[in-house]
Amino acid sequence: MKGKNNMIILVVNTGSSSLKYQLINMDDESVLAKGLCERIGEDGHMNYKTEAGTVFDKDIALPDHGVAMQLVIDALTDKEHGVISSMDEIGAVGHRIVQGGYIFDKSELITDEVEAGIEELCTLGPLHNPTALLGIRAFKKVLPNTPGVVVFDTTFHRTMADECKYYAIPWVYAEKYHVQRYGAHGTSHRYVSERCAELMGQDPAGLNIITCHLGNGSSISAVKGGKCYDTSMGLTPLEGLVMGTRCGSIDPTVVSFIYEQTGMPVKEITDMMTKKSGLLAVSEISGDCRDITKAEAEGNKKAHIAREMLLRSVKRFIGAYAAELGHVDAMVFTAGIGENDIELREKVCDNLGFMGVVIDKEKNNCRGKEVEITGEGSKVRVFVIPTNEELMIAKDTQAIVEAL
Ligand code: AMP
Secondary structure (H helix, E strand, O other), rough: OOOOOOEEEEEEEEOOOOEEEEEEEOOOOEEEEEEEEOOOOOEEEEEEOOOEEEEEEEEEEOOOHHHHHHHHHHHHHOOOOOOOOOOOHEEEEEEEEEEOOOOOOOOOOOOHHHHHHHHHHOOOOOOHHHHHHHHHHHHHHHOOOOOEEEEEOOOHHHHHHHHOOOOOOOOHHHHHHOOOOOOOOOHHHHHHHHHHHHHOOOOOOOOOOEEEEEOOOOOEEEEEOOOEEEOOOOOOOOOOOOOOOOOOOOOOOOHHHHHHHHOOOOOHHHHHHOOOOHHHHHOOOOOOOHHHHHHHHHHHHHHHHHHHHHHHHHHHHHHHHHHHHOOOOEEEHHHHHHHHHHHHHHHHOOOOHHHOOEEEEOOOOOOOOOOOOOOOOOOOOEOOOOOOOHHHHHEEEEEEHHOO
């Protein structure tokens, strides 16, 4: 089988108008090249970076995902700036898929049956799965002989306990319509929890870890013995924490009440709660935490409320998961806010003294680096671990392709 011993893997993340890519050499896990195609189907923009830096960052016609894929391959194999001599050097392609729903419990080799499963799940992931399929199909055209693997954001959460997985509504909605909690950011929670156990020098099977993925979208997971016990996102990534533009968990009757009062269609209300709520709505400034922190420091009251809401939701989920797990061995902060927001980590941890959390403020004074920030006498070890979903996708892809 082609690719069996080839350790170069292309990881792709297809959005509705974008395509992020990374070419990874699995021999040493180095990133040979990476970049982003944006505004596909619109005016088109693409960048391409190698270890030497940005090679190009330019407007370019990207009428569809197929053209974008071809340009990625052209850049990677370019005589002057390419990092491989031909596309045959790519052993496999790993695709990130947001919704694996009730069908997929693990990463899979792409077959017609797997594609059909992803298609069936478009009802559950209407924003993401159709575009992921576009990506898969475009790659099959460009690299017809290269195996492809799909890695789902939800599979890590498939081990959730029944009491966490289901909503307390009549069973018919779960049984007939698959309404249940699927979670998201699973690849990130899996990566940082495994890495945390590795840094602790312990078997994940014996550890309870709370992983905090705090970015534009945020979720927290309770990881017990290396498996997800509970996570904050639900049927969709709208549930849970207050996020950049998402409201997080709210009383569900807010939807029917707004509908009754305003006549706004349910789809528009969902859109409002997904794209125009969260930190953006409360601060009335931005959904970006950096802008809010700056405005708060300048005395903006709404920015202060937005920031406090974010802190409250992080503290609430950590507290809840500590109670659910019974004891906590470690906590991890990751993603844009988790990796970079020193003050947020300090304020959250300062409140967790009741569960024996102490952090070292000097060590916490770091951004975007893998650092243990545990303080003296802490009963819980605390880490900052930059997430690496691409590497996790590449590892799964390699394992599946090597087993062929
Ligand atoms: P992500 O979705 O993981 O890319 O994270 C995006 C979020 O991370 C945004 O809210 C940013 O404001 C936040 N972020 C990125 N860098 C910093 C920083 N240096 N300090 C605070 N927040 C940051």
